Amino acid sequence: MEASDGERDRAEPSSRGPAEAEKRPAALARLRAVVSEPPPGPARPEFWRSPLRGPWLTAVLGLVLLVGVTVLFVTGLLSYAAYNPDLSPVNDQTPDKGWLGFYLFSWPTSPYWLYRVNQGVHVVLGVVLVPVLLAKLWSVIPKLFQWPPVRSVSDGIERLSLLLLVGGAGFEFATGIVNVQLHYIFPGSFYVLHFYGAWVFIGAFVVHVVFRLPRALRALTYGRELPEAGTEEAAGLVSPRPAPPTISRRGALGMVGLGSLALFVVTAGQSMGGWWRRTALLAPHGRDPGSGPNGFQINKTAASVGIRPSDIGPAWRLTVRGAGRQVVLTREELLAMEQNEAALPIACVEGWSTSDQLWSGVRLTDLAALVGQGTDTPRALVESVQRGGSFSSVVLRDNQVRDHRSLLAVRVNGAVLSQDHGYPARVIVPGAPGVHNTKWVGRITFGEPT
Ligand SMILES: Nc1nc2c(c(=O)[nH]1)N[C@H]1C(S)=C(S)[C@@H](COP(=O)(O)O)O[C@H]1N2
Numbered sequence: 001m002e003a004s005d006g007e008r009d010r011a012e013p014s015s016r017g018p019a020e021a022e023k024r025p026a027a028l029a030r031l032r033a034v035v036s037e038p039p040p041g042p043a044r045p046e047f048w049r050s051p052l053r054g055p056w057l058t059a060v061l062g063l064v065l066l067v068g069v070t071v072l073f074v075t076g077l078l079s080y081a082a083y084n085p086d087l088s089p090v091n092d093q094t095p096d097k098g099w100l101g102f103y104l105f106s107w108p109t110s111p112y113w114l115y116r117v118n119q120g121v122h123v124v125l126g127v128v129l130v131p132v133l134l135a136k137l138w139s140v141i142p143k144l145f146q147w148p149p150v151r152s153v154s155d156g157i158e159r160l161s162l163l164l165l166v167g168g169a170g171f172e173f174a175t176g177i178v179n180v181q182l183h184y185i186f187p188g189s190f191y192v193l194h195f196y197g198a199w200v201f202i203g204a205f206v207v208h209v210v211f212r213l214p215r216a217l218r219a220l221t222y223g224r225e226l227p228e229a230g231t232e233e234a235a236g237l238v239s240p241r242p243a244p245p246t247i248s249r250r251g252a253l254g255m256v257g258l259g260s261l262a263l264f265v266v267t268a269g270q271s272m273g274g275w276w277r278r279t280a281l282l283a284p285h286g287r288d289p290g291s292g293p294n295g296f297q298i299n300k301t302a303a304s305v306g307i308r309p310s311d312i313g314p315a316w317r318l319t320v321r322g323a324g325r326q327v328v329l330t331r332e333e334l335l336a337m338e339q340n341e342a343a344l345p346i347a348c349v350e351g352w353s354t355s356d357q358l359w360s361g362v363r364l365t366d367l368a369a370l371v372g373q374g375t376d377t378p379r380a381l382v383e384s385v386q387r388g389g390s391f392s393s394v395v396l397r398d399n400q401v402r403d404h405r406s407l408l409a410v411r412v413n414g415a416v417l418s419q420d421h422g423y424p425a426r427v428i429v430p431g432a433p434g435v436h437n438t439k440w441v442g443r444i445t446f447g448e449p450t
Pocket residue numbers: 296297298299300305346347348349384386389391392393420421422433434435436437438439440
């Protein structure tokens with residue numbers, strides 16, 4: 001029979017010299033004392049002196065983020081669904097989305113402002129939450145330096161999840177804001193990075209909420225009275241040596257709220273479009289669309305994507321293909337077809353939108369009919385004359401093609417399309433992200449893309 005651990009422990013010292021047996025526990029105790037004594041600096045609780053830090057402030061900020069991040073996550077997933085990523089590889093190059101794309105569905109075309117509102121909420125809320133996120137991180141910063149760094153296995157796992165939480169939040173907010181500011185500095189596609197980042201972030205977020213929500217709710221019921229430093233209730237947040245306050249905790253929350261409000265005021269206008277865009281001081285500028293019928297926001301100018309005058313001059317042709325047939329139209333022939341109107345906005349993934357513009361042109365269903373496609377009009381591959389570039393072609397879903405407001409537009413607000421808005425012809429689809437509204441269209445293929 002083997003000795004139990006306890007028996008072995010007791011047996012061990014006797015097998016060595018008595019002097020060594022006495023020394024060992026003493027050395028161990030000294031080592032323990034050194035390790036449990038935090039080194040000078042931020043690992044010492046007295047280092048943190050703000051009298052504002054405490055469970056109440058952290059809980060209030062945390063609960064605001066709980067609601068905010070949930071809305072960000074849902075609108076983000078919806079935005080991704082609207083993009084029709086399952087129509088890869090044209091629409092989306094996200095490799096091995098696998099079950100992370102389990103929720104994808106056919107994005108509707110009604111109401112026609114659906115994407116505009118969804119994306120406006122996603123982007124504006126993301127910007128507005130930045131001060132709240134920073135304040136929340138500030139409120140818990142002493143815990144970053146907790147000593148010893150890891151207390152137990154479960155503590156270690158939780159701290160690892162915090163790394164993913166803080167890292168994930170930083171990554172999602174940073175990539176989102178950089179994209180909204182049109183800085184395409186990403187090593188890959190923004191969609192891919194932001195999509196996978198969102199799942200990592202939300203995983204850590206859920207773990208964090210499960211661990212911390214009970215404590216946050218308890219902190220709220222205790223109210224703003226600070227618990228004593230070092231107690232269980234203080235949760236390692238309360239300073240044992242607080243400096244005299246220069247602002248109340250309510251005042252600090254008010255400052256955060258004002259910061260968020262200020263960001264809202266200088267951001268939201270770009271999602272409303274029209275006159276309101278003038279208030280969007282934080283929106284990317286420097287691309288003046290001019291005034292008149294074509295005087296609304298431009299994503300990429302013709303020159304910036306290398307459209308040559310010859311590409312869209314008199315030699316331009318529209319090729320319509322499908323079901324083994326092909327029709328080639330000149331611009332005059334396109335104009336001779338029945339012209340229809342639709343008042344629709346352009347709403348970009350970057351969060352900016354135009355107000356409704358009055359487009360006119362040929363229905364996509366009428367073009368499909370040219371090549372013998374009936375009411376069961378299938379998907380369409382729309383290709384620009386642009387050479388290369390990630391937005392130069394897109395696959396539209398059958399419900400998008402079939403909607404009678406979906407046009408190959410040749411005019412906007414009564415005027416011929418400007419070159420920068422896609423002359424000679426561009427697609428406009430209700431409810432869709434701007435990227436589906438291909439400019440400078442050269443070819444449309446109805447049917448399953450090959
Ligand atoms: N050929 C082509 N079409 C395109 C793009 C592009 O870069 N190339 N950008 C798309 C994107 S991302 C948006 S938001 C809209 C913007 O349309 P606008 O510039 O007319 O406002 O055009 C879409 N169509």
